[in-house]
Amino acid sequence: MPVTLSDRLSAELSGLRESGLLISPRVLDAPQHARTTVDGREVVNLASNNYLGFANHPALKARAAEYLQKWGVGAGAVRTIAGTLRIHEELEEQIAGFKHTGSALVLHSGFSTNQGVLGGLLKEGDLVVSDELNHASIIDGLRLTKATRKVFKHADPEDLDRVLRENPTEGxxxxxxxxxxxxxxxxxxxxxxxxxxxxxxAVTYVDDAHGSGVMGAQGRGTVHHFGFEYADDVIQVGTLSKAWGGVGGYAAGHAGLRQLLINRARPYLFSTAQAPATVGALAAALDEVQRDPTLMERLWANTRYFKAELGRLGFDTFGSVTPITPVIFGEAPAAFEASRRLFDEGIFAVGLGFPTVPRTLARIRNIVTAEHTRDDLDRALAAYEKVGRALGTIGG
Structure with a gap:
């Protein structure tokens, strides 16, 4: 007898439950802010990717409403048939100008962007060498290609050199x-x-999902931070759903990249174009980050303060140098218990365990934003100290 759907679901869910890895997302009852309401309780929010506070920003909402009224609720078709509105192309020109690249194309998410760009560029006979800790969307995007796939040790240029030297190719x-x-x-x-x-x-391909809006002058990204924004042999992709407060993905680089992706990127070819309100909000976000330098200043001042104070308390933040600040708890049950106790103290910070992170490095991932006040951060630090001492993560 074949396995029934009910049996499969029951077995898989029981296994997750018994291992302490079953996820049950909490529900926000208010807009995304540094302080929000989760499951009916007001909390300091350290769980979102809303780096610049754009998810409920008045300027973004106003532009979204303007585009909604003028252009409607939807584009009505895929981009290659009848779904390309003038505002789509204007947003792409705006992104290319902001990123200092020859072209840019907007897709539907960071995840689908990696699928579309990697799948559209790589062919059989090509070689792709990927960092061992790259995001799941990169891993899945590479699985869709016929290129030879190799892995180099995390952030290790010497090992990258070894892999490239040992795998010559004409592609x-x-x-x-x-x-x-x-x-x-x-x-x-x-x-x-x-x-x-x-x-x-070789071409260098950078997924800057957590760097765009965070790194570089005015949030232009990690590629800008290292001075490669004008380079035709560097491709940058990312999401528009984190620092930019909306939803979508982008690919930016060589002047010819956009035109090839229009013809080859399957998520672009077979998905209805982004809604006008989303386009308006994203255009406003790019304007706002260039208009208001205090956004980046507050983001980094808050980041430095929070990291320093966690370190003073004795927490292991794993050497993070960005607003993403992990606090290591070891095994997943300990991280999940810490998350529950922090929530009881009014702090929304989510525990992460295997397979998202290695088994012995379960953690709570905190993201500090430009919107947090010093009072928010001090409240979170006091809760961390109480919970960390109770669980024995830091000394009492």
Whole structure:
């Protein structure tokens, strides 16, 4: 007898439940802010990717409403048939100008962007070398290609050099890395990785989901931070759902990249274009970050303060150098229990365990934003101290 759907679901869910890994998302009852309401309780929010406070920003909401009234609720078709509105192309020109690249294309999410760009560029006979800690969307995007796939040790230019040296090819060579790694909050050493890639004639592909809006002047990203924004042999992709407060993905780089992706990127070819309100909000976000320098200043001042105080209390933040600040608890049950206790103290910070992170490195990932006040952060630090001492994570 074949396995029934009910049996499969029951077995899988029981296994997750018994291992302490079953996820039950909490529900927000108010807009995304530094302080919000979760499951009916007001909390300090350290769980969202709303780095610049744009998710409920008045300027973004006003532009979204303007575009909604003028352009309607939907585009009505895929971009290649009848779904390309003038505002789509204007947003892409705006992104290319902001990123200092020859072209840009907007897709539907950061995840689908990696599928579309990697699948559209790489062919059989090509070589792609990927950082071992790259995001799941990169891993899945590479699985869709027929290129030869190799992995190099995390953020290790010497190991990248070894892999490239041992795998010569006549096809396109691509080095793929996150810009900011989403679980650890560390930066890819792009200056050294690009140097190695160029030695072998390789293109460097940077997923800057957590770097765009965070790193570089005015949030132009990790590629800008390292000085490669004008380089035709560097491709940057990312999401528009984190610092930019909306939803979508982008690919920016060589002047010819956009035109090829219009013809080859399957998520672009087979998905209805983004809604006008979303386009308006994203256009306003790009304007706002350039208009108001205090956004980036507050983001980084809050980041430095929170990291320093966690370190003073004795927590292991895993060497993070970005607003992503992990606090290591070891095994998943300990991280989940810490998250529950923090919530009881009015702090919304989510525990992460295997398979999202390695088994012995379960953590709570905190993201500090420009919107947090010093009072928010002090309240969170007091809760962390209480919970950390109670669980024995820090000394009492």
């Amino acid at each position: 396109l060579i691509m080095v793929v890395t996150d810009g900011v790694f989403s679980m650890d909050g560390d930066l890819a050493p792009l200056d050294r990785l690009v140097e190695v890639a160029r030695r072998y004639g």
